[in-house]
Amino acid sequence: MHHFAYRDGVLHAEEVNLAELAGKVGTPTYVYSQATLTRHFQVFAQAFAGLEALVCFSVKANSNRAVLALMASLGGGADIVSGGELSRALAAGVPPDKIVYSGVGKAMTEMEAALTAGILMFNIESAQELALLNETAGRLGVRAPVSLRVNPDVDARTHPKITTGLAKNKFGLDMQRAFDQYQQAAGLAHVELKGVSCHIGSQITQVEPFADAVGRLEVLIQRLRDAGIDLSLLDLGGGLGITYRNEEPPTPGQYAAALREQVARLGMRLVLEPGRVLVGNAGILLARVLFTKDTPAKHFIVVDAAMNDLVRPAFYDSYHHILPVIQANGRGEVKADVVGPICETGDFLARDREMADLQRGELMAVMSAGAYGFVMASNYNSRPRPAEVMVHGDRWSVVRRRETVAELMRGESLPDWMA
Numbered sequence: 001m002h003h004f005a006y007r008d009g010v011l012h013a014e015e016v017n018l019a020e021l022a023g024k025v026g027t028p029t030y031v032y033s034q035a036t037l038t039r040h041f042q043v044f045a046q047a048f049a050g051l052e053a054l055v056c057f058s059v060k061a062n063s064n065r066a067v068l069a070l071m072a073s074l075g076g077g078a079d080i081v082s083g084g085e086l087s088r089a090l091a092a093g094v095p096p097d098k099i100v101y102s103g104v105g106k107a108m109t110e111m112e113a114a115l116t117a118g119i120l121m122f123n124i125e126s127a128q129e130l131a132l133l134n135e136t137a138g139r140l141g142v143r144a145p146v147s148l149r150v151n152p153d154v155d156a157r158t159h160p161k162i163t164t165g166l167a168k169n170k171f172g173l174d175m176q177r178a179f180d181q182y183q184q185a186a187g188l189a190h191v192e193l194k195g196v197s198c199h200i201g202s203q204i205t206q207v208e209p210f211a212d213a214v215g216r217l218e219v220l221i222q223r224l225r226d227a228g229i230d231l232s233l234l235d236l237g238g239g240l241g242i243t244y245r246n247e248e249p250p251t252p253g254q255y256a257a258a259l260r261e262q263v264a265r266l267g268m269r270l271v272l273e274p275g276r277v278l279v280g281n282a283g284i285l286l287a288r289v290l291f292t293k294d295t296p297a298k299h300f301i302v303v304d305a306a307m308n309d310l311v312r313p314a315f316y317d318s319y320h321h322i323l324p325v326i327q328a329n330g331r332g333e334v335k336a337d338v339v340g341p342i343c344e345t346g347d348f349l350a351r352d353r354e355m356a357d358l359q360r361g362e363l364m365a366v367m368s369a370g371a372y373g374f375v376m377a378s379n380y381n382s383r384p385r386p387a388e389v390m391v392h393g394d395r396w397s398v399v400r401r402r403e404t405v406a407e408l409m410r411g412e413s414l415p416d417w418m419a
C-alpha cells in the first residue's frame with residue numbers, strides 16, 4: 001500500500017502533483033512519500049508487538065538523512081554496514097544504542113568510530129574480524145558488544161545476487177564454526193557476547209526460509225546455553241520482499257506470525273533489520289522522455305534517467321512498473337524498451353514492456369524505486385546524481401539537491417608534471 005495515485009488524471013504523491021513537481025525540481029528525481037514510509041514502519045513494528053522487538057532500519061536501502069530522521073522519530077534504530085552509514089545514522093538522530101553494525105569487512109577505523117559512539121552491537125562474521133574488534137576495544141578501554149552472524153545455509157529462494165544465507169555465500173559463520181567461535185569469544189577480555197544474528201537474503205516472498213533459519217538458530221542457541229553461554233539478543237536480519245509486479249510476499253503480520261512462537265520460546269530480545277519492505281514502495285523515480293525511436297526490431301523510449309540513477313533493472317533484471325504521470329485520453333499502448341542515455345546496452349529501465357505510448361517531453365514514474373535506488377546511483381558517464389524530494393501531505397521539500405557537474409570534478413587534480 002502506498003500513496004502514489006492519480007487525481008484528475010495526474011499522478012500525485014500524497015497531495016502533490018508530480019507534473020508540477022517535475023517542472024520545479026527537474027528530472028530525474030526521486031520522490032518519497034512520508035505517509036507511506038510512516039505507515040510501513042508502523043505496520044512492521046506493530047506486527048511484532050508483544051515480542052520486545054527493536055526495528056533497525058537497514059540504512060543501505062535508502063540512506064537519505066530525511067528518511068533516516070523519520071525512521072528515528074518513529075522509534076526505529078539503524079542497521080549499518082559502514083562507517084559512512086554510522087555517521088549518517090548519528091547525524092539523523094538515531095540513538096547509538098539502537099544501532100547494529102553488520103557486514104563482512106569492517107575496517108579498524110570503522111570499529112573505533114562505532115565503539116566510541118557506543119552502538120548496541122557488532123554482527124561479527126569471521127574469526128579475524130572478532131580478533132581485530134577485541135584488540136581495538138582493548139586499546140580504547142571498552143568492551144565490544146558482539147553477536148556472531150550465522151549463515152544458516154537456507155535457500156531464501158530469491159535472486160542469486162541477493163541470496164546471502166547459503167553455504168557458498170561470503171556471509172556469516174557456519175553453525176559449527178559459530179559454536180566454536182562463541183566458546184573462544186567467551187574468553188576474550190574486551191568482548192561482551194550479546195546475541196546471535198542472521199540475514200538470509202533480500203526480496204524474500206515466502207515465510208518458510210525465515211522460519212527455517214530461526215529453527216536452525218534455535219538449535220545453536222540451545223547448544224550454547226548448554227555450554228554456559230546465554231545470549232540475550234536475537235537478530236533476524238531483514239529480507240522481507242515487496243510487490244514490484246505480481247509477487248505476493250507475506251505481510252509483516254504473516255511474517256511476524258510465522259516467527260512469533262519460536263521467538264517467544266527463546267525468550268530473547270528481538271532485533272529486525274528491514275530495508276526494502278519499509279522504503280521500496282514509498283519512493284518513485286520521475287523521468288522525462290527525451291526521444292522515441294523505432295528500429296526494425298524495437299520501439300525505444302529514451303528517457304533522462306539511466307542505469308546510473310537506478311541500476312536495479314541492469315544489475316538484477318528487476319521489474320519496475322512504469323506509469324505516465326499524465327493520463328492522456330485516447331493514448332494507445334506500445335511495446336517498448338525504456339532506455340537511458342548511457343552508452344551501455346544494459347542501460348534500460350524496462351524491456352519489451354506493454355506500456356503507455358509516451359511521447360517526447362512527457363513524464364513517467366518508475367514505481368517502487370525507494371529501496372536500492374538513489375543509494376546505488378553512480379556518476380557513470382559523468383552524470384550528476386538525481387535530486388531527492390520528500391512529500392508530506394500537500395508539502396514537499398528537496399531533501400537532496402541535484403548534484404552539479406562542478407561537484408563531479410571536485411577532488412580531482414592534474415599531476416604536477418602535467419600542470
Ligand SMILES: *Cc1c(COP(=O)(O)O)cnc(C)c1O
Binds near residue numbers: 058102199273275371
Ligand atoms: C541488506 C541487509 C538488510 C536489509 O535487507 P532488505 O532485504 O532490504 O530488508 C538487513 N540486514 C543486513 C545484514 C543486510 O545486509
